Amino acid sequence: MLGDSLSAAYRLPTKQGWVALTEDRIQKQKPGWRVVNASVSGETTAGGRARIDRELKRAKPDVVVIELGANDGLRGLPLAQSRANLDAMVSASKAAGAKVLLIGMRLPPNFGGAYTKGFEENFRTVAKKHNVAFLPFLLEPIKSDRSAFQRDHLHPTAAAQPKLRDHVWPALVPLLK
Template sequence: MNRDYMRQRTGIARMFGQLAVTLAVGLAVVGATSARAAPPRTVLVMGDSLSAAYGIAPEEGWVALTAARVAQEAPGWRVVNASVSGETTAGGAARIEGELKRNQPEVVVIELGGNDGLRGLPLKQTRANLEKMVSAAKAAGARVLIVGMRMPPNLGKAYTEGFAANFRTVAEAQKVSLLPFFLEPIATDRAAFQPDNIHPVAAAQPKLRDHVWPALAALLK
């Protein structure tokens, strides 16, 4: 082989090598851009005043604290808080279709029912509303976590037991996740509540976040 031929072959090899590097870099850039452009997946929280940070700053509530943890431990997810103070399950059932359409969540957390119990609303009505919300969320392709509540004994044994059973019954029938009692970590600590003895203080919110987190994190995988 003469020198000109060898130089020609070397030049061609170098050209193809540079082209391969350019293509690899280009593909990496495209992949990174696509990853950045991918919209975050959404956790939608449908709750009442316990999730709407009643009486405290919004950023101190358990939902905001959970959103901060999600940002750290589950990149690619975001939390939308659609909770409304005073909301009953009937209100949630009326709103959920709009919230599902607006936010297109992959996970829905339903923390409703407490106001039904405080008002002594019929257990059958509460159960039907919970079923409607869960069914709507599942039909939209979302995974569901029901966050249950319990009522004080002064409402009577039959009502309080039936109330607590509603959440379990719906979760089992619909085959969705259940956290039986939202306030379990602080229920017996009077100092954890505001003067109304219903709404937790800011200092108690991290305990609620930590209580919900294992059940929620399992749905983000």
């Protein structure tokens, strides 16, 4: 798992995050798989791109889940740069023999229509180009529930984490064969 604070269980005990909850489910339903959460709070696609080769060598994964890009968008980084970074991470993962699940993100409308649409399209474009599994929006099941977010209105609460796990699961489980 290569992600940002949304996957690193920001301000929560790690075991309460959706990645750890997914690991628990994998251990029960798909024994024998090991989950490595290489998520870092504040990570951008550039940071993920800089780390991916090292993480691939270290973990030797059969499946790579990439959940990065939110911080690029919140910082208004150039869309082409973010797309190139996502593309490089997916390419590196596939070259290492791993199946890939790319998890997308959306931005609030105050970033402007062209940027928010382009940002969202980056994920779809990269997933389609590489023919990898794709989940369009990690926060879909909680997007309209203010109580599902911490005070910063960005990071999900502990109570929301099982919903994220359940949302990711149908896209992930076919890769665990």
